[in-house]
Amino acid sequence: xxxxxxxxxxxxxxxLAVRHRFRWWEALPWLLAxxxxxxxxxxxxxxxxxxxxxxxxxxxxxxLGYAGIVTLGHAAFFGAGAYTVGMLAKxxxxxxxxxxxxxxxxxxxxxxxxxxxxxxxxxxxTLLMLTLCTMGLLEETANMAADVTGGFDGLDSLPIKAVxxxxxxxxxxxxxxxxxxxxxxxxxxxFVRMLVYSPFGHSLTGIRENTMRxxxxxxxxxxxxxxxxxxxxxxAGIAGALWAQANAYVNLSVLGLDRAAxxxxxxVLGGYGRLYGGIxxxxxxxxxxxxxxxxxxxxxxxxxxxxxxxxxxxARGGILGIVDNLTRRFKDRxxxxxxxx
Amino acid sequence: MTAxxxxxxxxxxxxxxxxxxxxxxxxxxGARHALIGxxxxxxxxxxxxxxxxxxxxxxxxxxxxQDITQVEQAERVKLGIARTxxxxxxxxxxxxxxxxxxxxxxxxxxxxxxxxxxxxxRDVIDEAMELLTRLKxxxxxxxxxxxxxxxxxxxxxxxxxxxxxxxxxxxxEPAAGVPSAESHxxxxxxxxxxxxIGVLIIDHDMDLVFRFAKKITVLVRGAVFxxxxxxxxxxxxxxxxxxxxxxxxx
Numbered sequence: 001x002x003x004x005x006x007x008x009x010x011x012x013x014x015x016l017a018v019r020h021r022f023r024w025w026e027a028l029p030w031l032l033a034x035x036x037x038x039x040x041x042x043x044x045x046x047x048x049x050x051x052x053x054x055x056x057x058x059x060x061x062x063x064l065g066y067a068g069i070v071t072l073g074h075a076a077f078f079g080a081g082a083y084t085v086g087m088l089a090k091x092x093x094x095x096x097x098x099x100x101x102x103x104x105x106x107x108x109x110x111x112x113x114x115x116x117x118x119x120x121x122x123x124x125x126t127l128l129m130l131t132l133c134t135m136g137l138l139e140e141t142a143n144m145a146a147d148v149t150g151g152f153d154g155l156d157s158l159p160i161k162a163v164x165x166x167x168x169x170x171x172x173x174x175x176x177x178x179x180x181x182x183x184x185x186x187x188x189x190x191f192v193r194m195l196v197y198s199p200f201g202h203s204l205t206g207i208r209e210n211t212m213r214x215x216x217x218x219x220x221x222x223x224x225x226x227x228x229x230x231x232x233x234x235x236a237g238i239a240g241a242l243w244a245q246a247n248a249y250v251n252l253s254v255l256g257l258d259r260a261a262x263x264x265x266x267x268v269l270g271g272y273g274r275l276y277g278g279i280x281x282x283x284x285x286x287x288x289x290x291x292x293x294x295x296x297x298x299x300x301x302x303x304x305x306x307x308x309x310x311x312x313x314x315a316r317g318g319i320l321g322i323v324d325n326l327t328r329r330f331k332d333r334x335x336x337x338x339x340x341x
Numbered sequence: 342m343t344a345x346x347x348x349x350x351x352x353x354x355x356x357x358x359x360x361x362x363x364x365x366x367x368x369x370x371g372a373r374h375a376l377i378g379x380x381x382x383x384x385x386x387x388x389x390x391x392x393x394x395x396x397x398x399x400x401x402x403x404x405x406x407q408d409i410t411q412v413e414q415a416e417r418v419k420l421g422i423a424r425t426x427x428x429x430x431x432x433x434x435x436x437x438x439x440x441x442x443x444x445x446x447x448x449x450x451x452x453x454x455x456x457x458x459x460x461x462x463r464d465v466i467d468e469a470m471e472l473l474t475r476l477k478x479x480x481x482x483x484x485x486x487x488x489x490x491x492x493x494x495x496x497x498x499x500x501x502x503x504x505x506x507x508x509x510x511x512x513x514e515p516a517a518g519v520p521s522a523e524s525h526x527x528x529x530x531x532x533x534x535x536x537x538i539g540v541l542i543i544d545h546d547m548d549l550v551f552r553f554a555k556k557i558t559v560l561v562r563g564a565v566f567x568x569x570x571x572x573x574x575x576x577x578x579x580x581x582x583x584x585x586x587x588x589x590x591x
Contacts, residue, residue: 019460198459199457200455216418216430217443
């Protein structure tokens with residue numbers, strides 16, 4: 001089929017054809033992350049936690065932001081990954097970190113697939129409650145099976161091997177942890193980016209925008225959702241596994257509602273369905289809570305709560321949504337609507 | 342002519358309400374067939390039964406002689422049955438082009454691809470742009486749905502369905518709510534459909550129905566009340582009493 005000039009010149013066709021291309025500013029977060037490593041060597045523990053939160057938020061964005069799967073139980077998969085690595089290491093079955101991540105991803109992905117088969121028959125509030133219940137079940141299982149999971153105390157002093165057999169994890173100087181997590185985050189981010197710009201990712205957006213229409217264009221909606229949910233779960237599992245490896249311990253906090261709610265707040269704050277919302281949201285959340293808790297040690301969550309209320313009321317797209325609106329307004333002013341030819 | 346889409350003694354009950362009652366119906370290849378009836382006659386329910394949104398209580402649906410009563414909605418689309426909705430069901434946050442891309446990507450099997458960017462499927466984009474050009478939507482292909490007037494949104498509704506290249510096309514009030522100044526674009530688009538596909542149209546607009554249809558089925562309280570050419574239907578005193586008369590009052 002030949003491309004007529006009308007079609008290739010059309011702004012919509014051009015925009016769609018190039019939207020997946022890397023733009024210069026997309027290198028910025030990674031350069032900043034590297035700069036952080038050299039500029040703040042004493043804050044690398046904080047930095048590692050931040051990077052893990054970003055990865056977790058990105059995994060949630062895939063399910064919630066792109067496919068519109070409303071979930072309040074994403075920590076189930078974070079926990080599944082963390083406990084996989086923790087139990088394998090504690091019982092001296094598997095202590096190599098990178099392959100450990102792969103195992104954790106497989107286990108969390110399998111949990112996502114199995115629960116998704118059942119949960120994704122539902123939508124809305126029912127789905128929300130069921131994801132919450134799934135997480136609760138896992139948390140209670142981890143609590144009860146104290147012989148293997150350490151129960152309420154969790155598992156500590158996990159013997160994780162050095163990365164590539166060279167770089168040791170040192171809990172006091174988490175230089176290795178920071179760079180290791182950054183590397184894994186980069187790989188996962190590139191993967192998710194590829195996914196959301198693919199036709200598969202486009203169809204997920206379609207399901208979010210109008211599920212009924214997706215059925216009517218012949219899309220196998222439930223299968224798509226299950227695949228997306230499993231991939232999202234696997235990535236959340238990697239985030240959890242990184243957390244366990246970096247801290248050399250795992251406890252029930254990885255499976256709790258606290259963690260699931262935090263990552264949701266992060267994503268809402270940054271802007272969901274926008275790929276970079278997780279990054280911006282995690283930075284905003286971690287930095288805000290860091291400074292707010294210093295300034296108001298007892299009531300710092302109030303400030304965060306007020307901010308969330310403001311976002312929910314006035315800026316549904318989160319911080320990135322605000323940025324989008326501003327740039328659009330700026331562009332409109334610079335180049336008024338071209339008069340019809 | 343051969344039968345494309347058929348129903349045999351099709352019934353659907355919602356509790357005590359019999360929305361579709363013992364309907365035996367044939368849409369032929371290349372047909373221009375209209376389904377009319379007063380409000381609540383069960384026209385949309387019938388479309389939902391044909392497309393697999395609803396499962397019938399009793400009876401069968403056949404496509405090219407094959408029983409598809411148990412076939413899922415998405416599978417029926419793959420067979421070649423597509424519909425538009427009475428109330429727009431569009432991907433509101435996406436551009437017009439992206440809306441149509443969605444349908445074509447599903448039809449050509451591009452949608453499961455996770456690896457290559459959507460934008461690199463130039464064949465899908467080109468086909469979508471061609472379709473939009475045909476429907477005079479090319480110049481607004483970059484706009485999102487809420488930015489469009491209602492008439493244009495109706496056209497996008499049609500464009501998505503045409504992107505599926507159906508053999509049996511079911512149009513549920515395609516011009517409803519469109520200002521008459523714009524409705525001719527929709528009528529022209531329907532007129533320009535390939536002759537080979539079978540089209541079933543539901544509409545209240547009698548001018549549209551009589552201009553378009555070669556055959557009319559009248560549905561009243563879920564059952565087939567009359568069937569025939571526009572001439573026969575127009576001259577049928579019972580139909581006039583039940584339906585056309587009412588419409589004249591309305």
